[in-house]
Amino acid sequence: MTQGERPKSIRSRSSPPLVTPAVHTTPVTQFASSSPPTPNGSVSSAHPPYLMSKDRTVSDDWAERGAAVHIQRDADANGNIQIKTIKKGVKDFTFGRVLGEGSFSTVVSATDRQTLREYAIKILDKRHIIKEKKVKYVNVEKNTLNRLGEHPGIVRLYYTFQDERSLYFVLDLAPNGELFSVLKRMGTLNTECAQYYSAQLLDAIEYMHARGIIHRDLKPENILLDANMRVKVTDFGTAKLLDLPTPTTTEDGEIQFPIHETTMEEERASSFVGTAEYVSPELLNDKAACKSSDLWAFGCILFQLLSGRPPFKASNEYQTFQKIIKLDYQFPLAFPSQVKDLVSKLLLLDPAKRLTIAQIKLHPFFKDVKFGPALWAKKPPRLVPMAGGGYR
DSSP states (O other): OOTTOOOOBOOOTTOOOOOOOOOSSSOGGGOGGGOOOOTTSSOOOSSOHHHHOSOOOOOHHHHHHTOEEEEEEEEOTTSOEEEEEEEEOGGGEEEEEEEEEOSSEEEEEEEETTTOOEEEEEEEEHHHHHHTTOHHHHHHHHHHHHHHOOBTTBOOEEEEEEOSSEEEEEEOOOTTOBHHHHHHHHSOOOHHHHHHHHHHHHHHHHHHHHTTEEOSOOSGGGEEEOTTSOEEEOOOTTOEEOOOOOOEEOTTSOEEOOOOOOOTTTTOBOSOOSBGGGOOHHHHHHSOBOHHHHHHHHHHHHHHHHHSSOSSOOSSHHHHHHHHHTTOOOOOTTOOHHHHHHHHTTSOSSGGGSOOHHHHHTSGGGTTOOOSHHHHHSOOOOOOOOTTOSOO
16 A cells, blocks of 8 residues: 555454444335335445435435424523524535545535525435445444534534435534645644644544544544634544443433543444555454554544555555554654654553553643643644655
8 A cells, every 4th residue: 555545444244344424214124115116126225316416306205204304492682591493404405516426425515595504414325235234334324423512623413304214413514625625735743733623533532432432443534624723523433332321411401421431342343344544453353343453543634644654554455463462663754752652652562552532732842731621713724745854
């Protein structure tokens, strides 16, 4: 694989092609009875023509039955809470250009016709999801995004609706694309940029873990950049949802989840998923991932920001896995010593010996970083490559 080539997610027995979220609508398990055949009578392809059409017609029956239902609470001038029921469906959006394509989905830009707000909408082919037995993974992402709710470093899911043929996931628009594309264009990033993006990623990981979510496929392709060049973690199709304590509801109706604390044994997730270059050794040796597995991937990404490629890279997946379990990697000569120390304490074979999130935040590399709301209000640095820090 060349330096700029996109690594592929592992496709094992339990690993789906990555698709993005869902919310507020008919359960995915009810697809089968409602999806018609394509005009020639065959099952629709990965990218059927209707997915690419801006003119999306939908029957009156499906306009009502497939719409997302959202309860909105607003206070009037007297402080009284007014409850409104809002329905969103295909007819409420103007669809624009294609932003990206997956194995059975297409992501397009879209504008809410009422509010004129722009979103990214992922359109998934229901027939293909059922045929390829991916219903479980669509539901995983829906449940994950619902649990995560709103955080500046995570792509938010606003609505999910459907029509005869497709599921529609209405998501945050990240107009600056993937962090991977930035790295491909720049080659490397300097320490200021690496600190900025890795700190935001760490804050997002901490939020996910506190709510009982292990991402399991963190990589630059799954890190988007919003209009302000802030990190947005996406693609939760292979995430693991851990059991949570019972959530509580505040007086204004907000659902709050207690901070999630577990032992490493309790948080083990035993399906084999991920992308070869970022897979943790415990997944390869024990076929189980834990919260620390996300921190292994974090260490790989930090290494890549400054060097231009992942620490474990070979000509095929098997050789890559061999490098991982042997901890066979080298830093470029000009790699910053402070970051080298941090990465070395994350890329450890024993997940129990890796730094915790709290310890990472106290590392000298992040000494000038103010985590919390201030982190997301900070102006992004100008993109500058690492001087002599990459591989030659």
